Amino acid sequence: MEHPYIPNAVPEVKASMLAATGAADIEEFYADIPESLRLRRPLDLPPPLRGEAELVRHVGGLLDRNTSTRDALSFLGGGCYAHHVPAVCDEVNSRSEFLTAYAGEPYEDHGRFQALWEYQSLMGELLEMDVVNVPVYDGFQATATALRMAARITGRGRVALATPIDPDLRSKLDDYLKGAVTLGGPVDGDDLAAVYIGYPTFLGVVDPRIPSHVEAAHAAGGLAVVGCDPIGLGVLAPPSSFGADIVCGDIQSLGMHPQYGGGHAGFIATRDEERFVEEFPSRLFGLVPTTVDGEYGFGDVAYERTSFARREQGKEWVGTAAALWGITAGVYLALMGPTGMRELGEGLMARCRHLKDLLAGIDGIEIPDAGLPHLKEFVVTFTGRTVAEVNAALRERGIFGGHDLSEDFPHLGRSALYCVTELHTKADLDRLAAELKEVLA
Amino acid sequence: MTGEIAPKPPLRRYHAARWDEPLLFELSQPGQRGILPPALEPGLAADAADELPAALRRERPAALPELAQNAVLRHYLRLSQENLGADLNIDIGQGTCTMKYSPKVNDRLVAGHKLAALHPRQDDETAQGVLEILWRLERMLAEISGMDRVSLQPGAGSAAIWTNVAMIRAYHESRGEGHRDQVITTIFSHPSNAACAKTAGYEVITLYPDADGYPDLDALKAAVSDRTAALLITNPEDTGIFNPRIAEFVEAVHAVGGLACYDQANANGVLGITRARDAGFDLCHFNLHKTFSTPHACGGPAAGACGVSAELVPFLPRPTVEFDGERYFLDDDRPESVGKVRPFTGVAPNLVRAYSWIASLGAEGLREVAEIAVLNNNYLMTQMLKIRGISAPYAKGRRRIEQVRYSWEELAEETGVHSEDLGHRAADYGVHYWTSHHPYVVPEPATLEPTESYSKRDLDEYVAIMNAVAEEAYADPETVRTAPHRSSVHLNKEETLDDAGAWAVTWRAYRRKNAER
Structure with a gap:
């Protein structure tokens, strides 16, 4: 054939x-x-x-049955975000040389090594931390590993959760940490390996108490692990500035399309101390001289940590993860620069504020954390209709309402997590408010 | 002037792009902009960030470089040219990784907004197309493996191994057999089998090969006990040798109540030939970026798939994709599930690519893929073994399945040139070459896997390059040892990579550590 x-x-x-x-x-x-x-x-x-045209008709036809966030006006977030993706990001990550390469040596794949080292460096500047890894699969994996690292570094076995977290992340942690780390309890005690803090929290709040959680963990001899979406760090202080020891999260916001969950990649950042670096399972690329003066080369830092080098004697395990998204996030940060990241953060907060104010004025809606700062997401509580009813009505009007929190956070009542991005115009936000007013009337 | 320029030699006069590209940070020009975020419209509060408490407000801007848009583009395009993608070379030197052709049409299919701009929290009603593809792909992989259900959630191969280990742990715990604390694997199975088992709390027992290169069945029989949770094994192993007694391995583990888990990283040569379930395995996994063609993306995003027998179905990651005869939906109500191993439902674009690849080939095509991959591999072995100084250890005179682990031991002894050096020199001819996973049980290893993607002409060219490099090792070892010569950069001085006082993982660390020098 x-x-x-x-x-x-x-x-x-x-x-x-x-x-x-x-x-x-x-x-x-x-x-x-x-x-x-x-x-x-x-x-x-x-x-x-077998024919390409027939294949496109079939697969393309199936995909065409989806309604995308381009077809509808979407306010979905909760860990995956439809931020603007600069054309240059797509241009670079669809280059054959990057898209189809794999595990070449630092010589035939010099470009991949430099681009990933630059990604580490750009994230390092955004986070003001000296060590950032080659991406792991996603923010869940980064968080799970960051907490195991904290336990290994401190020789302690409990992590306190200071802020509400994504129930799906909790599910990942429960299984991944089993037998190694327990979750919960106070930010205190001589068994405290770390406190985990969401920044913003899963419910979108930039919690003013965060620095005090960090202090409490340090006072107990534990570490502070801060999970953050780096998209906000043009306006939010880098977690290192208030004492975070390990920072982790997902970089999907930095230049990756949502892709039905296919755009995720995880980062872990620490200070440049051997006791931290030696606990990373992931690749860490380093800048080295070559045999030619003035030339930059790149290689693996402290490779003997890894399971590639020492199988089960390495730290956790390492494998193919999400390198291309690291390269893409590097392109994104290079395009945005310091001013772009600041303006973007201000724009997110401005849109978030506007929508909060609009929705707070609608009968049948309460904004439980209205008085607290939010970056791009916030909880909306419906006093009458269920979230499912509201979302079904909005869907008929071409709007994807916020993610339903009612089952996972019963104490919040009939609540949904609404997300804005810089792509929402004022008219989009006004339209949502008008439609909600009708739906709830 | 005539006669001074040599004629074109038989091998390609390849030279990698050598842009001497500065670091991004060295290109910065304060004030330049690469892209502008959407402007704030009138009526939106420009000072909303003032809500932040002082301690949580960024004081100084991030010290990111500042570049105009075309400067960013040019920088990264130059770096891309200094990278050897599979599309540009005869990429058969990364054996075990199945560097096959990734069809361009599949990249196009997933680039459109109907997938790229699909949010994973959308109502299932608005995602029927992608859900149908996931449902269909699961059934295809179930048929290919013989398993009952398949999870598409893991992000890649090692994540799939982890997921299988997590399911093994949950299965034993559900039966009150949490005391099983040992996992058995083999030295020629991927390191992540051992490493994931250890991370999950298991003691790892590693079997070494017998004289024929097979994992030692007697050693397995001596290792199994009521402490055995599972066997994690690859077949064919990274040597390319198929273990004909694999069913006996599975039986030995089952006999003590353990589970048998098949790492199908090397499945490409056995598609439609033999199936995991038919050998008695309880779990298996595929690397969709290997066998099922999704691009390797410099090391991910990839995709993994875990197949399980009916007994293990309750423990699959949630949600599963279900079909009620009319609509497709996500089922999160799975109380015995190991839970989430990754956000949402997996690396959707790669799942669509894998579906599209299988859809293009069908049953007959998959079988052809396997057969041609195996033909290519045995042809390549025949030709490679004609090169001076190389051998294929174990199972002398026997055929191989999908790849071969070669040894340059003889060449190294005779020339002092190591396998790694040969790889560096091969880069001068525009091809990639990998040694093997650690530890080097086979001395001076090299692992080649031609897949079905490369033509006879391609294979002959690769062999000619390796022959030239080997001959050069004998004639002029210094040139090989100091390679690469025609690459983007020269040999690294790697001492600082293991020195905490000098290693530099970021630009800020590099500047700090080099400021005083």
């Missing part, structure tokens, strides 16, 4: 290659597989769509 993806399927080629190997047929290569394990029937799969 001559398929465009299989050049040597051409019968003459196949025959000449078989002859070179001295094999009578391809079956001979499978001689080690016992007959009892052989599948002697064709796989039961749909008939192939």
Whole structure:
């Protein structure tokens, strides 16, 4: 069968290659597989769509049945965000050289090493921390590993949670930390490895008490692990400024499309101390000289930490994760620069404030944390209708309402998490308020 | 002047792009802008950030570089040119990683807003297209592995291994057998099998190969006990040798109440030939960026898939994708689930790419993929073994499945040139070459895996390059040892990478540590 993806399927080629190997047929290569394990029937799969046009019609047709956040006016957030993606980000990450490379050496893949080292460096400036890893899979993995790192560094086994967290993150932590770290309890005690603080919290609040949680953890001899969305750090103080020891989170906001959850990548940052660095499971690229004076080379810092080097003797485990999104986040920060990040943060807070004010004035809506600062997300409580009812009505009007919190945060009542981005115009926000007023009337 | 310029030699006169590209920070010009965020419209409060308490308000701007847009673009395009992607080379030197062709049409399919701008918290009614693709992909992978259900949530291969270990742990705990505290793996299985098991709290027992290169069945039988939680094993292992007694391995573990978990990182050569479930495995995983063609992306995003038998289904990560005959939906109500291993439902664009790749090939095509990959591998081995100083340890005279772990031991002894040096020199010809995972059980290793993607002409060229490099190791070892010569940069001086006082993970650390010098 001559398929465009299989050049040597051409019968003459196949025959000449078989002859070179001295094999009578391809079956001979499978001689080690016992007959009892052989599948002697064709796989039961749909008939192939070998032509590219037919494939596009089929797959594209299925995807066209989705209603995207471009088709609707969306206020969804909760860990995945539809920020603007600069064209240069997409241009760079769709380059063949980056998209299709893998694990080349620092020589044939010099570009990948430099771009990822620069990503680490750009994040380092945003966070004002000296060590940032090559991305892990996502913010959940980064958080889980950051907490295990804190436990290894302190030799203690409990992490206190100072702020409400994403129930899905909690689920990840419960399983990943099992047997190594327990979660909960006070920010105190000689068993306290760390306090974990969301900045902003999962419910969108920039909690003024955060520095005091950091102080309390330090007073108990523990570390402060701060989870943050770096998109806000043009206006929010870097967590290191109020004493965070480990900062972690997701970089999806920095130049990745939402992609139904496919745009995630996690970062972990620490101070440049050996006791921290030696506990990273992830790759850490470092700048080195080469045999030519003035040339920059790059390699792996403290590689012996990793499971690549020492299997189960390494720290946790490392594998293919989300490097291309690290490169992309680097492009994003390089484009934004210090002024862009500040303006973006101010713009998010301004839109968030405007929507809070609008919604607070609608009968049937309360904003429980109205008095606290929010970056881009906040809780909206409906005093009459359920969130499901409100969202169904909004959907009919081409709007995706906020993520329903009613089941996961029952003490908040009928509440939803609303998210704004810099892409929302004032008219968009006014439209949401007008539609909500009608829906709730 | 005639005669001074040599004619074109038989091998490519490759030279990597050498832009001597400065660091981004060195290109900064204060005041330049790369992109402007949307302006604040009248009526929006420009001073909203003043709500922040002083301690949480950024005092000084981040010391990010300031560059005009085309300066950023040019910098990264130059770096991209200093990177050798699979699209540009005969990428068969990263054996075990299945560097096959990633069809461009699949990249196009996932770039549109119908997937790229889809939010994972959208109501299922608005995501029926992607949910149907996930549902269909699960069924395809279930058929290919013989398993009952498949989770598409893990972010890549190692995350899939972790997910399987988590399910193994939950399964035993659910049966009151939490005392099982040992996991057995083999030295030629990926390091993450050992490392994930350890992270989950297991003691790791590693089996070494017998004289034929197979993991030692007697050693397994001596290792299993009522403490055994599972066997994590690859087949064919990274040597490319298929273990014909694999069903006996599975039986030995089952006999003591343990589970058998199949790392199918090397599945490409056995698609439609043999299946995990048919050998008795309880769990398995695929790397969709390997066998199922999604691009490797400099090391992710990738995608993993975990297949399980009916007994393990309750422990799958949540949510699962279900179909009630009319609509597709996410089922989060799974009380015995290990929970979330990643946000939302997985790396959706790569799941769509993998679906699209399988859809293009169908059953006959997948079988052709496997057969041609195996033909390519055995052809390549035949040709590589003609090169001076190389060998294929274990199972002498036997065929291999998907890749071969070679040894340059003889060449190293005769020339003092190491496998790693050969790789550096191969880079001068525009190809990539990898040694193998640590530890080097095979001395001076190299692992080649040609997949189905490369033509005979491609394979012949790769062999010619490796032959030239090996011959040069004998004739002029110094040139090989000091390679690369035609790369973007020269050999690293790596001493500082393990020196806490000097290593530099960021520009700010580099400047701090070098300020006094």
